[in-house]
Amino acid sequence: MSGIRNDPGHALKSWNSSSVHVCNWSGVRCNTNRDRVVELILSGKSLRGTISPAISNLSFLAILDLSGNFFEGHIPTDLGYLFHLKQLSLSSNLLEGKVPTELGYLRQLQYLSLGSNQLTGEIPVPLLCNGSSSLEYVDLSNNSLSGLIPLSNECELRELGFLLLWSNKLVGHVPQALSNSSKLKWIDLESNFLSGELPNEVVNKMPQLQYLYLSYNNFISHDGNTNLKPLFSSLSNSSNLQELELAGNKISGELPSIIGDLSINLVQIHLDDNLIYGFIPPQISNLVNLTFLNLSSNLLIGSISTELCRLEKLERLYLSNNSLSGEIPSAFGNVPHLGLLDLSKNKLSGSIPDSFANLSQLRRLLLYENQLSGTIPPSLGKCINLEILDLSHNQLSGLIPSEVAGLESLKLYLNLSSNYLKGPIPLELSKMDMVLAIDLSSNHLSDTIPSQIGSCIALEHLNFSRNVLEGPLPISIGRLPYLKDLDVSFNQLTGEIPQSLQGSSTLKQLNFSFNNFKGNVSNKEAFSSLSIDSFLGNPGLCGSIEGMRICKKKRIYRLVIWPVVLSLFAILVLCMFGYSLALKSKFNKQCSIFTEENGETERKEELKHPRISHRELIEATGGFSSSSLIGSGRFGHVYKGVLQDSTRIAVKVLNLNDSRTTPAEISSSFNRECQVLKRTRHRNLIRIITICSKPDFKALVFPLMPNGSLENHLYPRHGLRNHGLDLVQLVSICSDVAEGMAYLHHHSPVKVVHCDLKPSNILLDEGMTALVTDFGIARLVKGGDHKNVSSTHDDSVSFSSTDGLLCGSLGYIAPEYGMGKRASTQGDVYSFGVLLLEIVTGKRPTDVLLHEGSSLHEWAKSCYPHKLEPVVQEALERCAPHNNQVYDHKAWHSVIFELIELGIICTQYNPSTRPTMSDVAQEMATLKHYLSSPSTLLIEEEEEEKACAKVSVI
Template structure:
């Protein structure tokens, strides 16, 4: 390569004899070096400007000195891939190199040793692997900034790093380091910023030698496996402003000398085993202190009154501790207090009365204590107050009228207290209001007809509200107002609240009919209108709500027949009791699961004896008014009808048996995708009840033994089509089946063949001995009690991710599954995962419907938010669904088990936002400290995958990479 470079330079000199060597040589060397660098990366489309048509000093990311020498390359987030270019250090004047946030891989590039003028090096957020070289001090002696964060480096941090004496910034966070970090870091006398967070180092104490870092102002060591006590030597760092030792195993007390850190502004010591009280009495010398976080430790005792002496304190965060006593009144006098979080302690007494009056208070959280008394009246005095969270205390009195004029209010959670009186009317006009949780108090007042446009959650059950139900709230997701005094009718224009998922208005005084517009609430999962005075018929449109799982209309005055469309719903709960319904219960609802769903409806009947209603098979009454001859005629006619019916049934059964036994060659059409050792007759004969193992996706699933010597078993999914498929749909079906039949991947269930008839399709798959993942996570598997251990869960997640990664990235055109969920991840006898069920059933049921029909694709709890408002699908929909599966694997909760937050994804995000420990929500079967770091990685990955914006979600390729890291952590 070097000889070719010199040849090109020589030819350029011959071609331009009129130019002197001094004019062309330096520039041409720099240009050709940049061209070589570009060629070393794979398809760098972002470097299109790197061409001969413009001056290289104007190329993307390039900065030159006055004489044309390249001194800076800044190519962060440019989509670069491949390996590190060894030609970079041929740019002898290069002093600044930023290649962060790309896809560059390989081991640590020791070619960087040749960059003798380099002062700034950032290769974070790439794919580098392996250990750091023992001679890393061979990097430029001028280096002041070194950032290797968010890569895959492993092993130890070499002691030689302590010989890079000019370093001011050393960031090695979020790697896979599993060895040690050297005490020699303490020799970096110029170091100002050190980040070692999120590495699984061998358990060790903080080196006392770190106390020599006299210029250190930023120390970030979250989740670095620290043990022992915080060394007193750290209290000798006069420049320290930000100290974060969160989520380790530190014990002992907070060193008294910490208050000598006069420039300290941020202190995070949460989630350790620290004990003792915080003693701030006396002179503490903390003029520069702005933020203290000692949350989630084992700190006992009360909050000292001397907290009021911290005049620059802006964030006081001490939640999840064992603090007791009263909150000092002096805290209300702090002039800079912005964020106060003391929730989940054992605090008593009343709140500081001047809270918010003297400072720009924005966030106030003291939930889950034993605080009494009233809310301070000046919380919003400075006009920036946004969040009030005082739930689960013993507070009383009225909500201050001043909150009614607080334009910045966005979150009010005061549930489970003893507040009373009318809610200030102005609260309902707060533009930024998103969450109102006021349930379980004694509050009164009315709601406006139009709620704030940003409000998503309104829970006011068990209060004394009156008036009508609002008719407009554009983004409302949850409205629960049971056990109040609301009256009037349900608004007819429910389409103006189209985003509702939970609507509960039980036990009020609501009258009138259920409006037909309820069918527009296509996101509704729970509907409870019980205990009111509703009348009229049940709208058939309720049966078209695609994700409704709970319906309670009991204890009303509803009449008429039960719409058969209700049977289309997949309900976990149905209650139509105590109404005036009549007629026969639809056959689709005649199930033991609904045995008590129709009580106290005198005119309802059923032919199913398991339902607690009268039988529809009535005995005829007195025949005194009918002549004996007519009775004989009726008997004769009945006998004739019976004989005809028997004959017809015999013919039908005979024809069915002929088709089932394959005697009619035209009855079934077999399309194979593998070498088969069975015929369609074997499969068809196996479609009997004793082989039925489940239902789903529009059909039944059978387990059929082929009777071969090897005991081979297949799974057969039978999909019905009530209407004759048109030719276009038939062609689409065959095309999709052939596509799936051509897929060959270890982690995608193998489709063996398709067997078609006029009214049904049989899809024959390889049989998965351990069934579906959801059975193992959420319920005891066929009487077995053995739970899935953590390594098996990681194996399953990696396998499923490989299957989806193949579908999204390795075949053309890509396949979007659209219904990824734990029940569609099957497990073989070794718990290897297979992606299954590609939605062919949904395709079949479209026969006869227009192509433009819209439908929600997916299952509730797994559907990405954008599925509610767009028909466009892409790979990011699958990423969201897979993220929910990851949350199921780590928490053991179901996708719809989000409590007050609705979905598991929303609940998990809230849990993380609250700063709560992930170990608190980990499934009990995997609460092993050995795996805590891996579980946390998977939990957070699930939250990232379920981000609201599709563009912010990772690709399946990136998800797989992160899961492989988890797998490597326990190998």
């Protein structure tokens, strides 16, 4: 591998040792006689350089896997002379140039993966047609390959199960010869320039087909782009079909009733962005396992059949941008798992059904640009998981229900604009402290703008324009920390424009036009980029904005004003001084109470655990030898050991002589950890075996976790092999952590704030189940009454001996802790968000802080959403499944994107805008379930076949 220039993870360290036999080199495997190299696997090692042609000297090589690195340059043509090669994996690198024709010499090749590179040119004919039928898996996706798919009738790829050519520049028809591959399970040709009629004759002979992706090409239907029946008739023979995607082809014709004869296993149908016309056939309700249906952006007419509401497993339904008419069926309330309903841009009429209140999983409801009338049903307020509500551009009337205005779950936007709504803006709107945008424009809303709108602290966009609002503009709006756009034009607002708006550092667009504002407006700070257009129609305004009339100078009576100001200032100083004395007295009293109780509490806690002797621990750990040391922290060290009964243990020994900590801090840490471990019990929390406590020695004993900490897996030490956790494992681990933290915050006998959540404090048992550990600086919330936990975000700790200390580890500490705020459950949510971002991006938060001068949250938010694709792609490469397992690329892409979104939401600067750990746990459980669904996993039989193939190679 002489072409490698950089090995940041020291994956090839053993290669430089003359004392190590080549068969023991990292990534190398030999035959049983140890005289021939048969496997070279260096996937995911972040290696940089070129692929050396010298690899071809390994003439007995059966598996070559260099995927998931940063190799550049061309694919060596000499690889075509590895005649025993059965698996070639070079995907997810930076390789360029043409695919060598010489690879067609590999007549024993079963697995070929060159996807996600920068390859160009045409696919060589011998690559797929070389007289051999051994190929089972072909992935050339996500390159810039052009030309035809080179399959002639002489090509008989009888063993082919997977053909992945998506995201290239391929042209022409789907070759008829593909019908010879009757074992095909997965065909992905989307995002190319393929044309011709939909390949019904090809898929007709594929009974094992499970995934068919033909979206975003130039296909047409039969009979001059008018008949879809031949394709659906052919697909009815594929009894295992699970996903069908034909979006973005401009195919035309009516949806045939035979669509109801498709596989009972079908879970997703994507037919959006085409020219499909006519009615939605009621027979589609036969597809009882359907979870995703997208028919948006077509020419569909007629009413929405109640038969569609029989799809009880449906989770997402897109019917937007058609010409559907009639009323929205109330039977939608009987679809229990519906999470997204998009009926926008149609001709629907009537009222919004009350039955939507039954949809407890509904997160996004989009009904905009229809002809809906009547009032907004207050029952929508029961959709407690709703994140987006868009009812704009309809004919809705009446008041905005307080139940809807008080939907605290809204995180993205509320849009009720362009209706006939009247009455005041509800005060309950202030409960939406996580919403990013509110648009109530173009209605008949009256009365004043409530000052409580300033409680919507996550707001970035606010539009109250074109109503009949009156009174002053609240000062609190200018104090919204993230507000970017504000439009209050075309109202009857009066008074001066608040100075707080001018002082905002985030505002970019403002419109105050056509009101009755008065007073002086300067062209400084947030107003410096505004033109006169933002202030038109306010004759009482004057100032330095270009085109605005200049204000008349007023005489200032300094002799009267200054004595008054100075007197008020003196009174204020005296008040503040008195308050600080009272506060100090109260604080000292609390501290003294805790100090008096601390020693007695510790003694009581120690007595409630079975004891183990100091000598037993010395014997178990080899005298606490350095070879037994597995971790260190602020309060001590952790050693591994084995008890006399063969129990493998981890011993946390507190360092009582560390000059960096006081005896009181050590005692408090020991006491807190004992309290937490005694009073909590959950499958995702570490359990204590026993303790050992003497005046000069204190230790806690836990079961030893065989798979170490999450940090060991994310950042393996030099010389150790990276365990390579894939996305399914990582999501499962994060879900476990979220469940454990949700228990601590919401369900344990006493609410616990962990204060130091990070990868090294997450342990993995033999089944890779995650357990949260290290409660040495945890905080216990007094009382432990959970009846109202979910109703408040103010979960700050009510007592602690170390309230004055900064809680946690650098990079994971919530920003409010740096300003003296007490530990809170919201701080743990922040740490979990950092953990998510760290896992997905592969960046240590401390590294981002050191090299880029910003937090991991700020870095991720700067990429979101338009610069996020490279981050997602890198994560896909890093978290790809082991042993080149096939996975649903689009599903994994979606999950990674949602993980980043969740991480950003959890790490919002303002604690009250973050979700609770209960919300986070629910979200992680959903993602975990989604990844474990059949559409995202490798087919079981294919796994067994590949395993057999590998055994035969060895």
